[in-house]
Amino acid sequence: MGVLEGMRVVESSAFVAVPSAGMTLAQMGADVIRIDMPGGGMDSGRWPVTRSGRSLFWAGMNKGKRSVSIDLSDPRGRELAAELICAPGPDAGCFITNLPARGEMSFASLRERRADVIMVSLKGTRDGAPAVDYSVNPALGFPTATGPEGSADPVSHVLPAFDLIAGQMITGALLAAERQRLCRGRGQLVELALKDVAAAVLGHCGIIGEVVVNGVDRPKYGNALYGGYGQDFVCGDGRRVMVIGLTVRQWRNLVKVTGSETPIAALAARLGVDLDGEGARFEARDAITAILRPWFAARSVADFAGAFDAAGVTWSVFRSFAEAVREDPDLSTDNPMFHMLDQPGIGRFPVPASPVTFGAGPRDRPTPAPGLGQHTEEVLAELLGLGSGQIGALMDSGVVAGPVPA
Structure with a gap:
């Protein structure tokens, strides 16, 4: 009971x-x-x-x-x-x-x-x-x-x-x-x-303060994660994935498993920022995405899914409702x-x-x-x-x- x-x-x-x-x-x-x-x-x-x-x-x-x-x-x-x-x-x-x-x-x-x-x-x-x-x-x-x-x-x-x-x-x-x-x-x-x-x-999430204190009317950012790093990528098999680098751990896991340490470090040096900071990653999101996009375009989801999971990367594939019901064991x-x-x-x-x-x-x-x-x-x-x-x-x-x- x-x-x-x-x-x-x-x-x-x-x-x-x-x-x-x-x-x-x-x-x-x-x-x-x-x-x-x-x-x-x-x-x-x-x-x-x-x-x-x-x-x-x-x-x-x-x-x-x-x-x-x-x-x-x-x-x-x-x-x-x-x-x-x-x-x-x-x-x-x-x-x-x-x-x-x-x-x-x-x-x-x-x-x-x-x-x-x-x-x-x-x-x-x-x-x-x-x-x-x-x-x-x-x-x-x-x-x-x-x-x-x-x-x-x-x-x-x-x-x-x-x-x-x-x-x-x-x-x-x-x-x-x-x-x-x-x-x-x-x-x-x-x-x-x-x-x-x-x-x-609206108030709890800081949006009212963002308007009143900062004078910002938040625009559209597509699928980017506001205030941190999160972006969607089209893979070599045509499937789309979402990867998240909101926390330092999530960010470092993503950079490591994609083998992007060197270009990401060079980007941070060129911009003069510490990309371990959430806000810095958000502001540099376009440049980060440009580094990562070819990596995903060259691989199918099956090529990296196991490695992502083993490395603790925070990610998911995009699915329709029907695909989710068919494919996700959490809905079964x-x-x-x-x-x-x-x-x-x-x-x-x-x-x-x-x-x-x-x-x-x-x-x-x-x-x-x-x-x-x-x-x-x-x-x-x-x-x-x-x-x-x-x-x-x-x-x-x-x-x-x-x-x-x-």
């Missing part, structure tokens, strides 16, 4: 941040109960999907959770959801959401039901405007610094980085609030905004994190468990994502003590729903 065994969290969510937080908690053993609209909400069909239209996104983000279908547009549905959130238990009363929580599901209303309730709420911006990763990213400047050197067009990357960071912050915030409740006996409302998460990252069951899982309606494929291991016990295996409404009857009976007749009446009125047929 996971380290959070016994903890119960109710989730009402869409998109990436809050679902990823709930998944993280579920993978650590918490009982995470998703509240879903009957027939499915915004996430139930989100791409990528299988050829039959089943959402692989849903399957990935909801592993190990339970799904209860409740119509939150109906006051009776919101009342039922509030009862679930505030159901008794010392490790219950935890709610995470990024959806409007009004009326019966507002924090003020929940606190009247359960004084120690914890609610973690994610907004788009601090003033409540909508925002997603793909709007926050351009607003804060990242696309203008991404892409080929010298190009003018902004490049928005495909990774929803701030959503995923926000998801982990929601997880941490919930556990911190739950610890305070354990120590002091009180719950609280915890709020954060996606744009604030991204703005904080060779990696103890991955297990072959049968996801109903989708099939059998490798699925990751939590990347975190705890020394107190073995890592839990991943479990399938639920079908929409799969656990409605189970949860209403278990947590609210409703009988089959009461549940049947709720289903007949459309307030709740059972499993959606495949």
Whole structure:
């Protein structure tokens, strides 16, 4: 069992941040109960999907959770959801959401039901405007610094980085609030905004200071590693690799295994710099790359891969997603994190468990994502003590729903 065994969290969510937080908690053993609209909400069909239209996104983000279908547009549905959130238990009363929580599901209303309730709420911006990763990213400047050197067009990357960071912050915030409740006996409302998460990252990484203090608006540097040495090279077999010389050790290993000590020393002497310094390597990156480029162009990846690994060079090949799945053992069951899982309606494929291991016990295996409404009857009976007749009446009125047929 996971380290959070016994903890119960109710989730009402869409998109990436809050679902990823709930998944993280579920993978650590918490009982995470998703509240879903009957027939499915915004996430139930989100791409990528299988050829039959089943959402692989849903399957990935909801592993190990339970799904209860409740119509939150109906006051009776919101009342039922509030009862679930505030159901008794010392490790219950935890709610995470990024959806409007009004009326019966507002924090003020929940606190009247359960004084120690914890609610973690994610907004788009601090003033409540909508925002997603793909709007926050351009607003804060990242696309203008991404892409080929010298190009003018902004490049928005495909990774929803701030959503995923926000998801982990929601997880941490919930556990911190739950610890305070354990120590002091009180719950609280915890709020954060996606744009604030991204703005904080901008500050933490020194980019705001770079603009304000140095007056620098960072340009595009292509695949070069900013502030150190890292560059991509096309090899003799047409494959592309990325090599990193960020630390002194990484740098010296790269120079040694490529046999570039003499020309690199001559370059340092000519420029009058110590290339053991990260900044010096970045400033001299074009000259360094000109020395190394012929070495890579004359060799296939197979010619130097073993030597690079033996010498401790930090490097990788460029792959597509499909190439990575086919070629990288870390994306297969060779990696103890991955297990072959049968996801109903989708099939059998490798699925990751939590990347975190705890020394107190073995890592839990991943479990399938639920079908929409799969656990409605189970949860209403278990947590609210409703009988089959009461549940049947709720289903007949459309307030709740059972499993959606495949």
